[in-house]
Amino acid sequence: MLSKMTPKKLDFFDLFERHAKTSVEGTALLAETLAGWPGTANNVCRIEEVEHACDNITHMTIDLMRRTYITPFERDEIRELISRLDDVMDHAQGAASRLELFKIQSVPPHMIELGKVLARATEQVHEAVLLLRNIKKAQEIQAYSKEINRLENEGDRILKAGLAELFETEKDPIAIMKLKEVYERLEAATDRCEDVANVLEGILIEHVG
């Protein structure tokens, strides 16, 4: 996945955008995997590959920071942004691998819905990351933040409804525990999108004034 990249030519903006775009692919794949489970079990290792690709972009960013004298933002902001971006795909992959490891038999409708919300939140994060390059549009960050916040609230609502339904209908406590684990990872991934938005707001507000 990273073989097409020629690291020397990539700057910080390229790396942030590449990371966000790769996460969009990863969470889209996860949403698809949840919707088609268990027929889509082969996707799990592809999601793990996406997560490795994100890890690589993170390391490239840290490396570039070390080799660069003048950076477009504070070093601390760069590190914070790429780390928070990385958390999203970490949790998304955590959800995917639990589906397989815990031998989940079928995915409930609320979980499919939560997967879609995560995919949409990641798309918004990608759009927000694109603002970094075009500082004139910095004010737009508020609109993306608001939408990511709305999706995070929706994710939280779905999680609660999903658990309530699970407690109501599933009589096997171990089956509940397994699905609860996956739900929580999906919700954590959606949560982390909000952290990215926060870091972006911090950077853009700082640099626009």
Added chain:
Amino acid sequence: MLSKMTPKKLDFFDLFERHAKTSVEGTALLAETLAGWPGTANNVCRIEEVEHACDNITHMTIDLMRRTYITPFERDEIRELISRLDDVMDHAQGAASRLELFKIQSVPPHMIELGKVLARATEQVHEAVLLLRNIKKAQEIQAYSKEINRLENEGDRILKAGLAELFETEKDPIAIMKLKEVYERLEAATDRCEDVANVLEGILIEHVG
């Protein structure tokens, strides 16, 4: 609840204080709800209203920050403070709505105790927020931080004791899972009070030197 507010006259200190005061009301209501459950189930939607009121104050703060050229603290500190304040009531409301959604039959004594600790921690947060306006008293933040820290430790101790008792006495694993969810949200809310204290310490230490 917010109808009495005339936003134009409110400054940052008013908004922080209003948020903290609203959270005090919300967590007091939650403590009362836990103590009287299930007779107090009607309170849950009132707690949700309090949480919405806090959300509104958060948005007003972010808006004010955008419209204001010179702010009393760094923009980042303002955003961090109002976000961390908001987390407390988020988790408190999460606990309340789970009581209802999961159809909790009765609330164990440890959970009532934990609700009281949360209410007390939120009161301390409110007192600490009042220091922002009176920078001369900034040193007092240490006393509030210490007390919030003590309450957070007490919360943690109660959570552990509550879970131990639950594992000992409750034989239905699904009932345990439901109560464990509520316990964890209450403990997370108490935890977040410590985060607010940390942000306040950061601001006050910075500005007093």
Added chain:
Amino acid sequence: MLSKMTPKKLDFFDLFERHAKTSVEGTALLAETLAGWPGTANNVCRIEEVEHACDNITHMTIDLMRRTYITPFERDEIRELISRLDDVMDHAQGAASRLELFKIQSVPPHMIELGKVLARATEQVHEAVLLLRNIKKAQEIQAYSKEINRLENEGDRILKAGLAELFETEKDPIAIMKLKEVYERLEAATDRCEDVANVLEGILIEHVG
């Protein structure tokens, strides 16, 4: 444990190092406790003592910060570093006390393994903290960060494998819940080592440029 300390002579570097070193002792003791459980139940109160010792060092650091006019790093960095260091032992102690409180009968091999990974991560944190005093070696932080990151990933992998095995072999859902609680605390402690590494990177990158 702290009786040997003569606070007046300790500077910030001494306190950070003392904290990290004490945590190394605490997590080594925890790893030993897990490996020998339940024969090692007497260790639990010793681990709690270590955690109190860490708390004391944290308070001494905050106190020293208040009494000191010129600090070696930003006040915020000092507060952040000591707080994140403190989180590690907090979670480690949380794992230990749950073993006892929940009357865990026996510790599964994956959990013993996770305890060893935590102990190793804490050793790396200690090594990384030693760099603060010798700013010329600041670049080495990257190597420690990388290793801590690797251990954190390994911890995550062990947690997932441990849970999968538990779901597969343990038929009592309450026994699963108890062990899951301990697993999660151990994993959280390992996670927090990464947070410390992040703060250290922030400080060292900032001050080396």
